[in-house]
Amino acid sequence: MTKFTDRYTYRVTWSEEDQEHVGLxxxxxxxxxxxxxxxxxxxGIRALIKECVIDMQRVGEHVPEPLSVKKFSGKFMVRIPPETHRNLAIQAAEEGVSLNRLISSRLH
Structure with a gap:
């Protein structure tokens, strides 16, 4: 069985400032x-997260849910300027698709 902390979203990138790799x-x-x-x-970051989760559980703190197991609805609201909204609606109409389909295709 996969450990709970293995389900978190880890990333490694280069830090030019530190001249080392950074685990996040x-x-x-x-x-x-x-x-x-x-x-x-x-x-290193995996070990640190494991220790942090153990400490949080020990003191009764809320432990973040891994994004990998979180359920998403597939909906979110984005606020944009009215002129941008109008321009996108025009583009969608010209392409014969819904505004939702136009925006969704641009997010891929």
Missing amino acids: CVEFPSLSWLDKSPEKALS
Whole structure:
């Protein structure tokens, strides 16, 4: 069975400022791990998240739900300027598609 912390969203990127790789976890944006190798940056952030989750559970704090298991509705609202809305509606009409389909196709 996969450990709970294995379900989090991890990423490793290069930090020009630190001249090292940085391991990150989307669900814990305030935490990171620096290392010379990308593999060690990943294993470092994973170990840090595991320790953090154990501590949070021990003191009864809310532990973030992994994005990988979170249910999404497929809907979200975006506020745009009225002129942009009008222009997109015109483009959708010209293409013979709904505004929703036009926007969805541009987000892929």
